[in-house]
Amino acid sequence: MRFQKLFLAMGVGIAAAMNTKFDDSRIENHPDKLLLSRIRTYFHAFTTGDFDGIRDLEAEEYNMTDIPLGVVRSPKMAWYEQNKGFTNLLTDLQVQAISLYGSCSPGDFAIMEHVVWFTLKNDPPEAAKPNLPPGAMKGDRVGMINVAVLWWNEEGKITHELEYGRLTWADFDITAFDM
Secondary structure, three states: OHHHHHHHHOOOOHHHHHOOOEEOOOOOOOOOHHHHHHHHHHHHHHHOOOHHHHHHOEEEEEEEEEHHHOEEEEEHHHHHHHHHHHHOOEEEEEEEEEEEEEOOOOOOEEEEEEEEEEEEOOOOOHHHHHHOOOOOOOOOEEEEEEEEEEEEOOOOOEEEEEEEEEEOOOOOOHHHHOO
């Protein structure tokens, strides 16, 4: 309890303090606790490289559209392999949530603004270079501001996901997005 008070006094969410890979301090008071729980589960799996865990959250009919990667309606198993391939080029993957809207009721969708931060494990292959800052190389820290839209079914699984984002810029400041 003492640490909870310390983290709250510092403006750090409890979940963020416990999982520094997913900072949910800006959304921790979202009123839909079921949605918040599902978002935390999803982004914890993403930031820890738990590809099987991510796949388990997806419905059989799941498909992914990832605009920054040029992926359109990739089926569940194809996305599983694409996500593993791209994410394995990265280390120190972190996500900072900015805002969360919507619902996880069947047929509804949720939208989360967030920033993804990562360090390149190796010099990127040619195929990855168009999605990275010019000249990015092993050890470089990269940020991308994103919007994730997730649609839900009756079983609480994700049926469709849309990621849209762009690389952060030189003087990027996440606090400019605070409400």
